[in-house]
Amino acid sequence: xxxxxxxxxxxxxxxxxxxxxxxxxxxxxxxxxxxxxxxxxxxxxxxxxxxxxxxxxxxxxxxxxxxxxxxxxxxxxxxxxxxxxxxxxxxxxxxxxxxxxxxxxxxxxxxxxxxxxxxxxxxxxxxxxxxxxxxxxxxxxxxxxxxxxxxxxxxxxxxxxxxxxxxxxxxxxxxxxxxxxxxxxxxxxxxxxxxxxxxxxxxxxxxxxxxxxxxxxxxxxxxxxxxxxxxxxxxxxxxxxxxxxxxxxxxxxxxxxxxxxxxxxxxxxxxxxxxxxxxxxxxxxxxxxxxxxxxxxxxxxxxxxxxxxxxxxxxxxxxxxxxxxxxxxxxxxxxxxxxxxxxxxxxxxxxxxxxxxxxxxxxxxxxxxxxxxxxxxxxxxxxxxxxxxxxxxxxxxxxxxxxxxxxxxxxxxxxxxxxxxxxxxxxxxxxxxxxxxxxxxxxxxxxxxxxxxxxxxxxxxxxxxxxxxxxxxxxxxxxxxxxxxxxxxxxxxxxxxxxxxxxxxxx
Amino acid sequence: xxxxxxxxxxxxxxxxxxxxxxxxxxxxxxxxxxxxxxxxxxxxxxxxxxxxxxxxxxxxxxxxxxxxxxxxxxxxxxxxxxxxxxxxxxxxxxxxxxxxxxxxxxxxxxxxxxxxxxxxxxxxxxxxxxxxxxxxxxxxxxxxxxxxxxxxxxxxxxxxxxxxxxxxxxxxxxxxxxxxxxxxxxxxxxxxxxxxxxxxxxxxxxxxxxxxxxxxxxxxxxxxxxxxxxxxxxxxxxxxxxxxxxxxxxxxxxxxxxxxxxxxxxxxxxxxxxxxxxxxxxxxxxxxxxxxxxxxxxxxxxxxxxxxxxxxxxxxxxxxxxxxxxxxxxxxxxxxxxxxxxxxxxxxxxxxxxxxxxxxxxxxxxxxxxxxxxxxxxxxxxxxxxxxxxxxxxxxxxxxxxxxxxxxxxxxxxxxxxxxxxxxxxxx
Numbered sequence: 001x002x003x004x005x006x007x008x009x010x011x012x013x014x015x016x017x018x019x020x021x022x023x024x025x026x027x028x029x030x031x032x033x034x035x036x037x038x039x040x041x042x043x044x045x046x047x048x049x050x051x052x053x054x055x056x057x058x059x060x061x062x063x064x065x066x067x068x069x070x071x072x073x074x075x076x077x078x079x080x081x082x083x084x085x086x087x088x089x090x091x092x093x094x095x096x097x098x099x100x101x102x103x104x105x106x107x108x109x110x111x112x113x114x115x116x117x118x119x120x121x122x123x124x125x126x127x128x129x130x131x132x133x134x135x136x137x138x139x140x141x142x143x144x145x146x147x148x149x150x151x152x153x154x155x156x157x158x159x160x161x162x163x164x165x166x167x168x169x170x171x172x173x174x175x176x177x178x179x180x181x182x183x184x185x186x187x188x189x190x191x192x193x194x195x196x197x198x199x200x201x202x203x204x205x206x207x208x209x210x211x212x213x214x215x216x217x218x219x220x221x222x223x224x225x226x227x228x229x230x231x232x233x234x235x236x237x238x239x240x241x242x243x244x245x246x247x248x249x250x251x252x253x254x255x256x257x258x259x260x261x262x263x264x265x266x267x268x269x270x271x272x273x274x275x276x277x278x279x280x281x282x283x284x285x286x287x288x289x290x291x292x293x294x295x296x297x298x299x300x301x302x303x304x305x306x307x308x309x310x311x312x313x314x315x316x317x318x319x320x321x322x323x324x325x326x327x328x329x330x331x332x333x334x335x336x337x338x339x340x341x342x343x344x345x346x347x348x349x350x351x352x353x354x355x356x357x358x359x360x361x362x363x364x365x366x367x368x369x370x371x372x373x374x375x376x377x378x379x380x381x382x383x384x385x386x387x388x389x390x391x392x393x394x395x396x397x398x399x400x401x402x403x404x405x406x407x408x409x410x411x412x413x414x415x416x417x418x419x420x421x422x423x424x425x426x427x428x429x430x431x432x433x434x435x436x437x438x439x440x441x442x443x444x445x446x447x448x449x450x451x452x453x454x455x456x457x458x459x460x461x462x463x464x465x466x467x468x469x470x471x472x473x474x475x476x477x478x479x480x481x482x483x484x485x486x487x488x489x490x491x492x493x494x495x496x497x498x499x500x501x502x503x504x505x506x507x
Numbered sequence: 508x509x510x511x512x513x514x515x516x517x518x519x520x521x522x523x524x525x526x527x528x529x530x531x532x533x534x535x536x537x538x539x540x541x542x543x544x545x546x547x548x549x550x551x552x553x554x555x556x557x558x559x560x561x562x563x564x565x566x567x568x569x570x571x572x573x574x575x576x577x578x579x580x581x582x583x584x585x586x587x588x589x590x591x592x593x594x595x596x597x598x599x600x601x602x603x604x605x606x607x608x609x610x611x612x613x614x615x616x617x618x619x620x621x622x623x624x625x626x627x628x629x630x631x632x633x634x635x636x637x638x639x640x641x642x643x644x645x646x647x648x649x650x651x652x653x654x655x656x657x658x659x660x661x662x663x664x665x666x667x668x669x670x671x672x673x674x675x676x677x678x679x680x681x682x683x684x685x686x687x688x689x690x691x692x693x694x695x696x697x698x699x700x701x702x703x704x705x706x707x708x709x710x711x712x713x714x715x716x717x718x719x720x721x722x723x724x725x726x727x728x729x730x731x732x733x734x735x736x737x738x739x740x741x742x743x744x745x746x747x748x749x750x751x752x753x754x755x756x757x758x759x760x761x762x763x764x765x766x767x768x769x770x771x772x773x774x775x776x777x778x779x780x781x782x783x784x785x786x787x788x789x790x791x792x793x794x795x796x797x798x799x800x801x802x803x804x805x806x807x808x809x810x811x812x813x814x815x816x817x818x819x820x821x822x823x824x825x826x827x828x829x830x831x832x833x834x835x836x837x838x839x840x841x842x843x844x845x846x847x848x849x850x851x852x853x854x855x856x857x858x859x860x861x862x863x864x865x866x867x868x869x870x871x872x873x874x875x876x877x878x879x880x881x882x883x884x885x886x887x888x889x890x891x892x893x894x895x896x897x898x899x900x901x902x903x904x905x906x907x908x909x910x911x912x913x914x915x916x917x918x919x920x921x922x923x924x925x926x927x928x929x930x931x932x933x934x935x
Contacts (some may be wrong), residue, residue, distance in 0.1 A: 007770050007771055007779075008779060008807045008808060008809075009763070009766055009767040009770055009779070009807050009808075010767045010770075010771065011807065012921060012922045013760075013763060013764060013767055013922075029637060287770060339553070385790050425773075426773070427771060427772055428772075429771065429772065429773035429776070502620060
């Protein structure tokens with residue numbers, strides 16, 4: 001449902017935190033992420049009047065653009081958004097600047113320092129800076145070092161670095177990268193971004209669990225029989241083949257987004273709503289997580305790769321026929337796996353995690369399946385009683401539903417499942433902000449709650465180390481199962497759950 | 508949590524010595540033993556605590572004098588209402604209570620600790636300087652100037668606490684005026700300064716004027732003092748662009764939030780364009796809070812004020828919606844047996860929407876602490892009814908002030924700025 005108008009009584013009730021005057025510096029400003037996500041998010045913050053008037057955005061990349069060229073490129077990329085509010089864009093665009101910078105060239109970084117001082121004078125940004133590394137991951141370490149060597153990170157209260165995913169390629173490289181960035185600045189200056197944490201619905205998992213007394217008492221092994229976490233995409237690799245070929249679904253989605261959803265779903269209640277208290281609990285639960293069979297990971301993990309599909313009218317190419325993809329590629333576009341969390345709350349409860357491209361439907365959700373009633377007193381209309389399920393819909397159609405048994409109308413005492421629904425759209429009628437809107441604001445506010453701390457990143461990589469080693473050393477033991485585009489993945493993934501007498505939920 | 512006392516025993520100094528002493532206290536040589544001086548903000552508090560002083564003097568309450576709204580103080584105030592045969596809806600710290608108790612005999616003494624208690628809600632914000640002006644009921648009492656340093660308890664796992672200091676100026680009205688000359692050097696321009704007028708708005712207008720010149724930000728409570736003067740002061744500050752915030756407005760937040768929640772589901776929003784009637788009930792005869800809420804609704808929904816009139820126990824007004832339709836408004840004072848400590852708090856609200864071609868809607872919000880029988884009565888059988896209970900706020904004034912200071916809002920809340928002039932006009 002689309003809201004017909006904004007709730008006028010809601011306007012201004014939220015007490016937004018105030019972002020201090022500052023300059024946001026984006027490295028990799030000529031890249032896709034800048035015009036697709038970052039500048040739209042900043043423009044949205046500007047329209048919501050959440051950016052201070054003393055704000056500047058300095059785009060940096062190797063291309064020799066001028067301020068005007070950069071502004072023109074951004075206007076072109078955001079044309080459809082600007083159409084809705086051209087006056088706001090006219091005000092915003094004056095805050096955009098550009099400086100050609102190669103982070104590997106010390107002279108460039110020194111010149112950047114001078115330009116920043118000039119912007120401080122021009123825009124009253126007071127030397128307060130957020131550096132966003134939207135560059136190739138191989139430059140994260142050296143980029144941080146260049147900034148530190150130029151003295152741009154020396155004031156921990158007035159300089160921050162935001163680092164995009166992936167943070168490392170495995171446990172060892174993540175540790176090494178952490179060492180480098182921590183040598184350049186304090187941990188509270190480093191913001192490792194995972195845009196899933198910026199989603200209202202992911203944050204709502206914490207509110208649902210810790211602001212209601214009805215869920216937490218049953219949120220454990222005594223009442224929950226299994227948990228499924230799904231992030232399904234209908235799109236293929238699109239224009240990201242270069243990156244995706246070296247990453248695959250495990251590094252692109254599972255190690256970060258799905259693992260963060262797992263951590264928030266499974267963490268213990270923090271003592272207070274405080275960045276460190278929350279991140280402590282997330283790190284602890286990730287440290288307690290393990291693959292269901294670490295010695296023989298092929299028993300608990302399925303890899304897949306999409307093949308051709310679609311209809312005769314609109315055929316879809318298989319992954320190996322996508323532009324930029326090796327025709328013999330063994331990169332996985334689908335992963336399903338089973339995990340356990342070895343702690344008091346979750347001992348013995350399987351967590352099934354899956355993600356894939358070109359699946360039947362775009363959806364992200366967390367499904368908690370409860371144990372069956374100990375005695376079945378009633379006949380079930382559908383054959384057998386359906387286990388209660390709590391489904392947390394992350395996207396799209398954000399909301400939650402609870403499935404439980406009721407009496408089927410009519411004579412007799414037969415039960416049937418029904419769904420009790422909560423929808424963000426129907427309840428609030430306001431579209432929630434893009435994850436980047438929230439996260440960019442939080443980074444500029446120096447609030448690390450929704451960013452990943454070094455020990456969380458390392459714990460997440462360590463969790464998948466047996467799989468990564470197996471793929472590296474003996475990939476034939478973890479074969480890539482082909483699946484038809486726009487289906488729900490390879491049959492082997494269904495078999496993974498069938499062994500436990502379960503089925504994947506069909507969203 | 509009980510308030511924290513200062514770290515040092517307060518030192519009594521001659522007024523002229525205070526600025527120099529504090530300058531020395533935070534000099535680099537001294538900071539090693541004290542921790543760092545917080546680079547945050549200064550808060551100047553006008554803290555008369557007349558009711559507390561009179562209740563203690565007359566032996567109806569035991570000391571010390573703290574300036575805090577403690578449970579024993581409120582209980583003693585309620586008892587005084589009964590003993591003085593005041594109307595039952597008189598609030599326990601009302602000026603009428605002060606006046607009635609002032610006529611009673613008694614010369615009980617108690618230690619005066621005003622300004623030396625630091626509420627944890629405030630100390631958590633690490634103010635650099637808290638200055639308390641503590642007028643005494645003995646108008647002839649000479650000026651005493653007390654100074655002390657304090658450090659908030661370090662947060663768990665936190666670093667070095669940033670410390671601050673407290674300054675107390677205590678004495679009769681005349682003596683206090685003499686001491687005001689030391690205030691300017693104690694409020695450096697490099698730090699934002701707030702003035703919390705924790706007393707009746709109309710009790711010392713010249714002093715208030717002197718203390719709150721720009722760029723100092725003012726915090727008042729429009730539940731304290733004559734409603735007309737309270738709302739006029741708000742209007743004046745807003746229209747002259749001087750920062751002001753109101754604790755009485757802040758206490759409306761659960762009402763504003765609950766009303767907004769009712770209209771969050773998109774299918775209900777259409778009703779907002781068809782409102783024909785707004786009724787508000789408040790406790791006793793202090794309409795400021797109810798008028799601020801009505802003004803907020805009118806401003807948000809784009810209504811224009813046509814006329815207003817005083818009626819017995821209330822106010823009526825006519826607004827015009829943007830489509831030209833008239834909206835009738837009525838605010839009524841409702842007698843209550845045990846009033847809130849703040850005068851004129853909201854009891855209930857009723858909105859009636861009557862679309863020309865659709866189902867009429869009635870929304871009733873009712874305070875958790877009382878009944879809404881007047882608003883629930885009659886004439887709504889054909890309307891779709893949404894009734895919500897608004898939770899009672901138990902926050903102390905110190906917690907509300909801390910919420911304001913911690914919110915980083917150093918200017919007037921824009922919703923209050925829009926509502927205050929209209930609320931003043933509603934009172935006619």
